[in-house]
Amino acid sequence: MSEYGNREKTLYLVVPCYNEEEGLQHAAAVMRDKLSRLVKEDKISPKSKIMFVNDGSKDDTWKIIVDLCKEDCVFSGLCLSRNCGHQSAILSGMLTAGKHADMVVTIDADLQQDIEALDGFIEAYQKGSEVVYGVRNDRNSDGFFKKMTATCFYKMMNLLGSNVMENHADYRLLSKTAITALEEYKEVNLFLRGLIPTMGFPSDIVYFDVKEREAGKSKYTFKKMVKLAADGITSMSTRPIQLITLLGFVVSVFSVIMIIISLVDWLSGHNIPGYTTSMVVTLMMGGLTIFSLGIVGEYVGKIYLETKSRPRYIIQSIIWIDAQTGEEGQESEDGE
Template sequence: MKMENKRAGGILYLVVPCYNEEEVLVHAAEVMRDKLGRMASQGIISPKSKIVFVNDGSSDNTWKIISDLCGCDDVYSGLCFSRNYGHQSAILAGMMAAKEHADMVVTIDADLQQDIEALDKFVGCYQEGCEIVYGVRNDRDTDGFLKKLSANMFYNFMHLLGCNVMSNHADYRLLSKRALDALAEYREVNLFLRGLIPTMGFQSDIVYFDVKKREAGRSKYTLRKMVALATNGVTSMSTRPIQFITILGFLVSLFSFVMIIYCIIDWFSGRNVPGYTTSLVVSLLMGGLTIFSLGIVGEYIGKIYLETKARPRYIIESVIWKESKDTAQKGNGEANAECAD
């Protein structure tokens, strides 16, 4: 149910995780600033809204570009990790830095494939009373065959193993200050925000958007990273693999018991049937199942090990943060020209 009284336009912070994004960052910054300026001039958001870039240990000139942007306009702020901690940690760091200043935070990728014009809909849902708004893509027409295949396999795999993730939702979402305060109470070292945020249970809504083609650079979510994200998500949010092992163990035990009865009957009947093939197949099956099961259990033990050590989820090496002037104070063309220089 929506709230009858709409919230006023609040302070919006865009959180942008960046890893080797030098090819697209300047253009993306201009587009984001222009969008915030237009929304502020229309009274949709506060003129104090900002853009927060989080440099996730980039090896190119990403941090230098962020520093230059922050120097040319106070609407930009930047955080720099001491090393690469991963996309999820970069998103969390930006949100935690913004939650003391913003009424709402939207996370968006630096390549701007996620339609930034959908921000009006996100804020509209927030003003109607939603604490969390999920961005869901309409289709995957812009993806290549392998990317589309791996993405579909990812979501099917997550659903099969009991992870409550929303299909075709990446990390384009809005969180209110209330939701951010609740998220700050979660202390997991192994972060999987796509599964973690829905567990908070606040009033939420969905905004559908079209995905654009990437203008420059390459996607940082390789197949290896997708597999790592899926593994981390399953072991962080579900115990179903352990339940599968239990069921599988029971079925193998039942099969073994039947084979034992069969062998005893065969022995008493006096038949001398060579058992080399049967022994080999059973040995290989049992050995493979044992090693596979130990691997799954080991993943969970490894997660427990990391959680008990309670190491920091990220370390921030540098911060560029200034109190923002009104985003609509300067003409957009003037601001963009300064940043482009």
């Protein structure tokens, strides 16, 4: 029996791809080599696969994925009908792979997340963990701005009640049990980093070093990071609304105090028309009102999207090669 235990060992690597034509073939070769070594060491089953998820790429990413699948049956491809976003692409891959795999690991196509950490993921899984989080050792590879915004992001998320593990992105392992449970979560506004910990399964952490991106540019722009932060806060916590209530109470108390002071000045005959005071109070109240409406509006918008129950993604096609017959298979599926 392998030193890694006797749990079922079919592994699927799920790799979300958006305009990754520059480095996809190199990434596929590195991943293929790593899976081959894991199979030889009897850490995973020979049935293990690498599943690329094409998230509506505008370049030749899907064409490259199809060619890879035809060259080697270890690869399979899943094509979404449009760009559904990173979180939906990951979810579609996990739920599809979970039908065939005993464990699924999500990893980015740029290989900045150290693929050698897979050994640690599998070991933790064999010891009984249903979820294994990949956490980066440090942020030394990031620039000052990226490091500062990332630090603020995690601190703000935890301050506002969203249970997010610091320095954990979307490099993680989920067992079939965890994926089956995740499938029961139907919300449209996805924030997997906060959602998965709420399932409560036994979990573990594997630390890894971040590598330099070998090809292409990061597709995770500042705008997308801000959107992810907003989705994370409003999807996982109602604390911003509670803070608005508290702030409204504080401002109300301040307003009452100002009214009392004004009345005392008027009764004592020292009341002088205060243009500055009036402007400050008016602008403060107006700003607070607009800000509060904006936050409440975010929650109303999320409710609106949820009530429509539109699919989180639509799978246009899935491609794989039968390992025994060598025949190509291709099919379409409904959205989730």
